[in-house]
Amino acid sequence: MTISSHIRLYFQKYFLKIREKFLKFSLSGFFVTFLHIFLVFVIVEKNFLNPISANIIAFLISTITGYFLNTFWSFKFKPTRINLLKYFLVVFLNLTIVTIISSIFFFYNIHYLFSLLCIVILLPSVTFLIHFNWTYK
Numbered sequence: 001m002t003i004s005s006h007i008r009l010y011f012q013k014y015f016l017k018i019r020e021k022f023l024k025f026s027l028s029g030f031f032v033t034f035l036h037i038f039l040v041f042v043i044v045e046k047n048f049l050n051p052i053s054a055n056i057i058a059f060l061i062s063t064i065t066g067y068f069l070n071t072f073w074s075f076k077f078k079p080t081r082i083n084l085l086k087y088f089l090v091v092f093l094n095l096t097i098v099t100i101i102s103s104i105f106f107f108y109n110i111h112y113l114f115s116l117l118c119i120v121i122l123l124p125s126v127t128f129l130i131h132f133n134w135t136y137k
Contacts, residue, residue, distance in 0.1 A: 018132065024074040025128050028066060036062040063091055075136040086135040093130070094123055 001009075039058035043049050049057070067087045071079050098119055105115035 021074055021132060022128055025070060025131070026124065028069040028074050029124060031069065032062040032066040035065060063088075070131065071136070075131065077136045083135050087131070090127060090130050090135060094127060097123065097126070 036055075036058045039061060040051065040054045043054035043057065044051050048054070067084065068079070070087070071077050071083065077083060101118055101122075102112070102115050105112065105118075
């Protein structure tokens with residue numbers, strides 16, 4: 001086998017590993033997003049709390065659920081205090097990115113759906129790469 005064949009084989013295995021983890025990460029993301037929506041809907045519609053409080057509670061529950069789904073299933077990792085801290089740092093980074101993007105679009109009076117589109121396209125990939133290369137290393 002030549003060196004280029006070894007390199008090609010390495011990258012094929014590497015990208016298969018990434019693709020599988022990204023697929024599981026994406027499915028986990030869809031699940032926690034729908035969990036968030038469901039929780040807000042139930043909490044608000046049953047008149048338990050106002051929408052702001054409902055969103056905060058749903059966000060916390062969804063984030064914790066996402067941590068365990070991604071840790072055990074997507075990345076097949078053992079939960080530790082360190083990766084829990086890293087996970088929440090990435091969540092905080094995401095919140096910061098969302099706030100910056102939303103603020104820029106708002107400042108320039110661009111329709112909010114364009115900022116939402118940017119967020120939906122950018123954040124999942126960036127989040128996955130950070131978790132793949134840092135949180136779960």
